[in-house]
Amino acid sequence: MKRITKSLIMATALTIATTGIAMATPSTQIWIPSTDVQAFKSLHLGIDNYTRTSSGGSDFRPNVYDLGITAGVLPFEKVQAEVGVDYMTYGINALDSSPLSFNAKLGTPEDSLFSGSPALAFGGYGFGTKNDLTDSNIVYGLAARTLPVVGRLSAGYYVGNDKVIGDKNDGVLLSWDRTMSEISDKLWVAADYQGGDNTVGAFSFGASWAFTKNVSVILGYDIYNDQSMAGKNTFTTQLDINFP
Numbered sequence: 001m002k003r004i005t006k007s008l009i010m011a012t013a014l015t016i017a018t019t020g021i022a023m024a025t026p027s028t029q030i031w032i033p034s035t036d037v038q039a040f041k042s043l044h045l046g047i048d049n050y051t052r053t054s055s056g057g058s059d060f061r062p063n064v065y066d067l068g069i070t071a072g073v074l075p076f077e078k079v080q081a082e083v084g085v086d087y088m089t090y091g092i093n094a095l096d097s098s099p100l101s102f103n104a105k106l107g108t109p110e111d112s113l114f115s116g117s118p119a120l121a122f123g124g125y126g127f128g129t130k131n132d133l134t135d136s137n138i139v140y141g142l143a144a145r146t147l148p149v150v151g152r153l154s155a156g157y158y159v160g161n162d163k164v165i166g167d168k169n170d171g172v173l174l175s176w177d178r179t180m181s182e183i184s185d186k187l188w189v190a191a192d193y194q195g196g197d198n199t200v201g202a203f204s205f206g207a208s209w210a211f212t213k214n215v216s217v218i219l220g221y222d223i224y225n226d227q228s229m230a231g232k233n234t235f236t237t238q239l240d241i242n243f244p
Contacts, residue, residue: 026082043243165196166197
């Protein structure tokens with residue numbers, strides 16, 4: 001009886017862990033990290049919602065709400081860093097009892113190493129506080145370069161905790177983004193891809209409108225690589241506010 005009960009508890013916990021969006025967000029594109037880093041002494045407030053477009057007939061496909069703060073912490077022009085904390089809710093007690101996750105990033109801007117050098121970023125996110133349930137522990141490296149007319153292209157790789165995001169716990173990171181200055185300098189569009197048939201692998205696309213210099217909203221859509229693990233696709237809204 002004890003063995004059966006323990007197996008059921010473990011199976012339920014694994015199901016919950018592998019069907020939510022368990023991550024804490026650094027400066028991102030739509031879904032994946034970007035090479036952008038918060039400036040020294042600046043604060044970024046992000047309010048992100050991920051709403052399922054269908055239930056799929058399962059009780060373990062929660063919507064996700066993320067309130068995050070990210071701060072720039074290095075006073076250097078060519079080497080920058082940010083740290084952040086997120087408060088995430090799923091409507092599932094096992095996850096909501098440990099809602100805090102952490103992230104950090106170290107990066108260099110384009111042309112900082114030599115003329116024509118790409119932007120580089122190394123970091124991690126999804127460092128939750130509940131062992132093998134909210135600790136996705138994703139670490140990554142990225143390079144990006146802005147090309148005339150085309151926009152910015154980014155490529156990298158990541159690996160995470162296989163006990164949380166799944167056995168296929170690594171993959172590529174790819175993105176394209178561009179300010180559509182032909183229409184308005186306030187309009188930004190992007191598409192990104194995180195490889196891997198796991199809880200974080202997805203193709204996402206969207207657009208942002210900057211209402212002021214420090215306030216913008218992203219509207220996007222996320223298509224998950226393995227919906228049996230990550231759940232049904234989500235519509236995302238992301239409010240971004242920078243201080244000062």
